[in-house]
Amino acid sequence: MPTNTPDSKDTGLAVIVLQSETSENTVGHFVGIDDFDSPQISIKTDYIVARYPRDITIHGYNFNTNSWKIYQGRIIDCVQADNPGNFLLSVDIESRDHDRELFLEDSRILWIMERMEFFMGLQFFTLLPHSTIWAVLNRLDPVSFQEGDKIITQGIRGEAIYFIEQGGCYIIAEQNDEQFQQATRRKGDMMGVMALLTDEPRPANVVAATDVKLWRLGRDCFTLLVEEQFALRKFLTGLVCDRLESDGMTADLAIGKYMIDHKIGQGAWAIVYLGHHMTLGREVAIKLLEQQIALEPEFRERFLEEAKIIAKMQHRNIINIYDVENRFNMLFIIMEYLEGLPVDILLKKKGRLPAGQVIDILSQVCRGLSYAHARGIVHQDIKPDNLFMLKSGQVKILDFGLACPFGAEHIEMEGTLPYMSPEQIDSYPVDARTDLYGLGITAFQLLTGRLPHPDDDAGALREMHLHKDIPDPREFVPDLPPLLAEFIMCCCRRDPAGRYQNADKALQALQRLHQDVSEEAQQSVPQNMISLFLFHDDEQQDEVTELLEEFADKALSRGFRLKLAEFNHFL
Structure with a gap:
């Protein structure tokens, strides 16, 4: 895990001492400070200074030498900081009295200052x-x-975090009127953080094994601190991820009806665990959304609304979402566990894919997109990484986490830049044609082994998406079927009006392409043929269509060629 950086000038630590505005005593506060060496410094604090200019004494802490230096200054301004409840003080440094004797009336602040070596030695700090x-x-x-x-009581909601300065404690769990000593805690250990962070009952008692001296961070202070300090919030919620990957108690590994087994993957926005349903035994994938986005209230509200829609989607070319669980103050998506390869990994192994296989992949994706679009959902991030090929050749679309309704303005420009449409980059409303643009870029990459535009400069890449047509893929693969190249160029037209207007139109083009490519590849090879007659009623048409699509996907993925003739009202 990353450690803090003592040499960073914008993350200094200090104690400010100034005259109280309500009494004759001095008051002290820990503060953040940007640069001790400047004649004018900026101090971050949660203490509002209502009257200024005023004199101030600053005790600056050196992380490298574990020592304090004293500065004299004058507050000249106090403004609201970006974080709620925090303020920025502008201070002119008037002298640096490093040898001056430390004087502070606040005993709590003084005790902490004298124990900085202890605090900085704690893993938490x-x-x-x-x-x-x-x-x-x-x-x-x-x-x-x-x-x-008894310091902490099992089953009671967590009220504080404790740091042990002196002495030791026993962790004792109670079950069926019996007590089990699970662990011991000693100087430097932290207790209670998980229950406080997850807002769940304490899993065990904590009893003083000796006389102990502790430092307590209460729930109210903790909650306020987490709200004010986003960096701390991200760090603390990351502790939950560590717990899920440790050999902790079983109760800590249960997510609703599901049990986490072990981690199987990690991306920029999520960690994925293999798990199983505790009653049915069915294997599932459990995706933990990255806490930085999952903790944002607007994101959580939007995500949970979308999850309700996505969980109702049942299509063979879309990954099944079983449930969404909110535990440990974080969001977990429970989905079907897939065995096979992500298409981007398949591409890395092969360099580029043959035209017939690409057409098959694109056809399956179009079927899944058509189903989603009919329900008003746009994926917004179609790319090889979000396509998964099962061992049978069946393709599943993954990660509808960026999905939004038709016509939604794309204010935050979500997506993956190399695959983003011009309307996404410009934050214009998106629709089915947005996904077809990503599909076209994906097709280009699968066939040529490269992206149509260089992706090493984000600014230049945005401009190319907006103002430059993609190159003809035949520049890189000369023997590519002309109709397939035209399909890609049509999907990737900058103006949505010039693209296929929906996934069904794109699928029709792909079906014609598949027939042409198959016939061209096999026109001189002797073939065998099997005939199959399937009789059904009009009411069974939807079931028959689904059955034939499933059969066709498996057959095409294995290199077979299909021709379908339909006869209506046959006697």
Whole structure:
């Protein structure tokens, strides 16, 4: 895990001492500071200074030497910071009295300052971003317990995090009127963070094994701190991911009706675990959304609404979503577990794919998109990474996590830039044709082994999507069937009006292409043929269509050639 960076100038730590505005005493506060060496510095604090200019003493902490230096300054301004409840003080440094004796009336602040070596040695603080250390220290309180005292009670909602400074504790679980000692905690250990973070009952008792001295971070302070400090929020929720990958208690690995087994993959926005339904035993994939986006209220609300729609989609070319669970203050998507290869991995192994196989993949994707589009859902991120080929050759569309309704404006420009349509880049409304643009880029890459536009410069890539047509794929694969090249060029026209207007139109073009490519490849090869007659009623038409599509996908993926003749009202 990443550690903090002592040399970073924008993440310094200090204590400011100034005259109280309500009494004759001095008050002290831990603060963040940008640069000790400048004649004017910026200080981040949760303490509002209502009256200024005013004198201030600054005790600056050096992370490298674990020492304090004293500065004299004058507050000249106080403004609201970006984080709610935080303020930025502008301070002119008037002198640097490094040898001046430390004077502070606030004993709690003084105790912490004297124990900085202890705090900086804790794993929690080692992993904590420097930009949030000052806010944590401001909310710590010292507490003591005698040997035998119960510090944390099993089954009770977590109310605090504790750091052990002196002594030790037992972790004791109660079950069926019996007690089981599970672990011990000693100096430097942290207790209670998971229950506080996940807002779930404590899984065990914590009892003082000796007289202990602890530092307590209460629930109210913790909640406020997490709301104010986004970097800390991201760090703490990351602890949940570590717990899921550890050999923790079974209860910590249960996500609703599902049990996590082990991690099987990780991407930019999610971690994927293999799991199983605890009653049915069915294997599932459990996707944990990256906490940075999952913790945003607007995202959570939008995602949960979309998840209801996506979970109702049942199509053989779309991955099945079984459930969405909200646990550990994070979002888990429960979906079918697939065995096979993502198409991007298949492409890396082969360099580029033959035309017949690409047409088969595109046809299956079009069927899945047609189904989703008919229900008003646009995928917005069609690319090889989001297509999965089962061992049978069946293709599934993955990750509808960026999906949105037709006509939705694309304010945040979501998607993957090399595959994004001009309307996505411009934040214009999206529709079915947006997905066909991504499908065209995908087809180009599968056939040529490269993207149509260089992707090493994001700004230049945006401009090319907006103002430059993609090159003809035959420039890179001269023997590519002309109709297939035209299909790609049509999908990737910059103006949506020039593309196929829906996935069904694109599928029709692909079906004609498949016939032409198959006949051209096999026109001189002797063939065998099997005839199959299937009789059905009008009411069974939908079932027959689904059955034939499934049969066709499997047959085409294995290199067979199909011809279908339909006779209506045959006697």
